[in-house]
Structure formats: structure tokens, C-alpha cells
Amino acid sequence: MNKIYSLNHSPIDFHFSQNPRDFIVREVPLYHFSNEGEHHILNVRKKGLNTIEMINIFSSILGIKSSEIGYSGLKDKNAMTSQYISINKKFTQNLDSILPLLEEKNIKILSCTYHNNKLKIGHLKGNNFFIRLKKVTPSVFEKINSVLKIIEKNGLPNYFGYQRFGKDGENFLEGQKIVRGELKIKNKRMSDFLISSYQSFLFNQWLNFRVKISKIFQAFEPQEILQALCMDNIFSEYRQTNIQNLKTLDIAKIKSIKNQPSLFKLFEGDIMHHYPYGKVFELETQNDISRFFDRNITPTGLLSGKKVLNATKVAGEIETCFIDKSIHATGTRRFAWIWIENLKYNYIQENAWLELEFFLPKGSYATTLIEEIAHRNVKID
Structure with missing residues (x-):
């Protein structure tokens, strides 16, 4: 997947090595x-x-x-x-x-x-992380410092990390074969894990598309947005072929969406979740948009499966393009947008190290934050 990041800075060069000295995770119980x-x-x-x-x-x-x-x-x-x-x-x-x-x-x-x-x-609140970035020059630190302040204020998309997809990044292909009856694995735990990898892949594809659409609303004027939404090439790299309701938004609705204060733009029919705990519900009022900006609620994406609440209206039409109905596992909703908490960092210039400490809610990946900062796939030894 050609991941789309929520911010617009150029790639930042530093070294990140995922090892027991430089990457520490402490679970926080629920x-x-x-x-x-x-x-x-x-x-x-x-x-x-x-x-x-x-x-x-x-x-x-x-x-x-x-x-x-x-x-x-x-x-x-x-x-x-x-x-x-x-x-x-x-x-x-x-x-x-x-x-x-x-x-x-x-x-x-x-x-x-x-x-x-x-x-x-799922019986956990989240995780506390310690991460050490290396080869951080003073100029690089200044860039990272600026980006961290924006992320701390605005949050970031909750992509599944590369760990979810295996060493070669292709676990989801095995999961896809299982749900389509093309592959059988006797080990149920492994089979379930591969299916969940496929569910995660579909979620990431959906979130990537929603971030892309949000950036279009963020960057352009209403008439330009309308023209962009009518161009088929914005859909070409995704699974869907046509999203009529998105293409037929009128100028008034486009202005309303553009004026939303959050980087991630909400659409009619989005399924929201009280943050960080509570129930899911359908986006209904203008007040919900303010509650999202205030971190009281957050939008969710679908992990395809049975017995799960689906989005409706414009959001539902988009979501449908990233559903595989052959998945018979139980589905669920996942936070699409999260916020970093308890962020502290220490720059050690003589070692060219930047040490980060922070908390993320359950199911979130610290490496997704690192990639958002770097604006590139991070190199893992």
C-alpha cells in the first residue's frame, strides 16, 4: 500500500532500529x-x-x-x-x-x-512506549519537534503497523485465500491470525482512502474539491470502481465538510465511538463534529465480518468498497483516529539520539507514529 500520511512535511531522515534496547513496551491493564x-x-x-x-x-x-x-x-x-x-x-x-x-x-x-x-x-487500556531514534542531527531534531507538536495537538490515523502483515508483508494474502476457500490451515489460532491480517489490510486500505479524501478537502477550494471528486483516477488504486454519493455532494455540503476543524473529515453515516471508552453510534449532529475535535469521540473503521454495525449514507458507500463478504469471522469497529498521550522526549545531541516516551490506546502501533513522523516506511534491522 502506498500509505498516505495525514501531515504534509517532507520525509525526515533518522535511524530507527526495533530492538530490546531502543524499543520498550509496557502494557497498561484495563x-x-x-x-x-x-x-x-x-x-x-x-x-x-x-x-x-x-x-x-x-x-x-x-x-x-x-x-x-x-x-x-x-x-x-x-x-x-x-x-x-x-x-x-x-x-x-x-x-x-x-x-x-x-x-x-x-x-x-x-x-x-x-x-x-x-x-x-482487549482487556487492556493501552501501552506505554519508550523509543530511541538515532542519527538525529540538530536540524533533524527541530523538524521532528515541530511535527510532534502538530501530532500531539491533532492526533494521527490509526493504521495497523507492518508487524500485522508478517516478515514479507503478505500474511493478508494467505488470510484472503482462507476466507475464499482456497486454502485450509489446521491450526485454528494461525488460521484466525491470518484472517485477521486480511481484515487489517482492508481496514488500512479504507483508512488510506479516507485520509486521501480528507487531504483533498483540506487543501482545495470547494469548486476544486467537487472537480476532484468527479475524477475517476482518485479511486484507481483502491478496490472500488465508483462512489456515486461522494461524487454528487453539492457545494454547500462540501463547504461544511471542508470547514470541519479536524484533519480527518467526517461524512454522513460515519460510525463514531466514545473515546477512549464507550459505545459506537452513528454520526448525527453538527455537535458530534465538535466532540471529535475535542477528543470525546472518534470515527471508526470496519474490520469486515459478521455481527457488526456498518456505516450508512456516504460513509457507508465508501466502506462497502472495502468489505469482503466472504469473511465469516466476527467483525468489529476500530478507532480510525487516535491521540498520543503523556508525550515526553529528550534530545541527546552528543549521541545524536532522540528518546521518546508516550502512551497509545490499545490496538495502536508505535511504529505507525514513527512512520508518520518520518513520512516514509521506516527501515527495520
Whole structure:
């Protein structure tokens, strides 16, 4: 995908290496644990392992099925990450005895508590990140500093990161074959993961298109916007062939959309979400546009599947172009736009390092922020 970034600066040159020294992730749980109950909650730090690999190591050492172990989210392999897992306490009576075996595998238990419920996917508030950028000259730092201030104020598109699509970036093709009956994989967890990669690909395609349309509204005058929307070549790189309602917007509606204060432009029928928690609902009033700018609500994109609320009207017509109805997995809505929180950064000029600390909500990728700053695909060692 030729990713479209929300800002307009030229590419910024710096070095980003995703490794345990320069990329640290700390999971923030959704709620406080009760310190009682049948589930042992472990705060686990790992290096050089993804979450599934870490779960499998616990499974092997404890002699239990991996499905007995609960977790809230997937964490990067090429990083130092800490996250919470849950194991029924009947399986952890000899936990102290396996600590050396875990440490041999680059796994360390940082703390323990208890809770009444098993952890499930999505049971996290978000993640705190530490990232070190290198080869940052003083002039480059000034550029990054300016961009960060804009992002901190306006937010950024919530693309799925490259990690979602595998080493070669083509996991979604396998997922597409599975949902179309062209490929069968016996391992259900792997099959579900590949299907989710395909859902993520469709979401990214939709979001890329919406960012592109938003930038057209941002950059041009109403009559020019109307002309641009009638040009078929703005649709050519996407899956859709025609979006009639978008092409037939009148000048008054175009002016209204253009005057929206946010970089991401909302359309009639968009599905919004209370931010960061709450329910989804359809965009209805002019007041909703102000609430989006004030960070109280955010637009959502579709992860194709069953039992999910779809957009309607203009937004729905666009969304339909990025749906694969052969996906029978459960669908959901995902934040299309997010805001960085608790941003702090420290420029170490003698080392040409810029160290960033920040929080992002669950499901968001720190590398997407890095690419928005760089305005290019970041090079990963």
C-alpha cells in the first residue's frame, strides 16, 4: 500500500532500529486487579519473543494447554515488552521452581497478583512506549519537534503497523485465500491470525482512502474539491470502481465538510465511538463534529465480518468498497483516529539520539507514529 500520511512535511531522515534496547513496551491493564480469585496474574517481561512464543514456553514448562493461559494483547518480538497473563492458580503452585527455566528463555516475572477472571484479548487500556531514534542531527531534531507538536495537538490515523502483515508483508494474502476457500490451515489460532491480517489490510486500505479524501478537502477550494471528486483516477488504486454519493455532494455540503476543524473529515453515516471508552453510534449532529475535535469521540473503521454495525449514507458507500463478504469471522469497529498521550522526549545531541516516551490506546502501533513522523516506511534491522 502506498500509505498516505495525514501531515504534509517532507520525509525526515533518522535511524530507527526495533530492538530490546531502543524499543520498550509496557502494557497498561484495563482495570485494577482484585488481588483475589482463582486466576494468577503475572506481569511478564520478555525479549526476542512474540506473545504466542512466550505463551507456548509457559505452556511447555507448566505442562498445560496454551489455551489455559489468558492474555490481553500481542506484543512485538523485536523489543523488550512487559504484559500481563493469567493462569489458573492450580497450575502455578510450583511457580518459583520454574523461574530459572523462564529466564533462560529471556522471560522474567516482574510481579504477581490474583483476579477473579481470566484475561481476554482487549482487556487492556493501552501501552506505554519508550523509543530511541538515532542519527538525529540538530536540524533533524527541530523538524521532528515541530511535527510532534502538530501530532500531539491533532492526533494521527490509526493504521495497523507492518508487524500485522508478517516478515514479507503478505500474511493478508494467505488470510484472503482462507476466507475464499482456497486454502485450509489446521491450526485454528494461525488460521484466525491470518484472517485477521486480511481484515487489517482492508481496514488500512479504507483508512488510506479516507485520509486521501480528507487531504483533498483540506487543501482545495470547494469548486476544486467537487472537480476532484468527479475524477475517476482518485479511486484507481483502491478496490472500488465508483462512489456515486461522494461524487454528487453539492457545494454547500462540501463547504461544511471542508470547514470541519479536524484533519480527518467526517461524512454522513460515519460510525463514531466514545473515546477512549464507550459505545459506537452513528454520526448525527453538527455537535458530534465538535466532540471529535475535542477528543470525546472518534470515527471508526470496519474490520469486515459478521455481527457488526456498518456505516450508512456516504460513509457507508465508501466502506462497502472495502468489505469482503466472504469473511465469516466476527467483525468489529476500530478507532480510525487516535491521540498520543503523556508525550515526553529528550534530545541527546552528543549521541545524536532522540528518546521518546508516550502512551497509545490499545490496538495502536508505535511504529505507525514513527512512520508518520518520518513520512516514509521506516527501515527495520
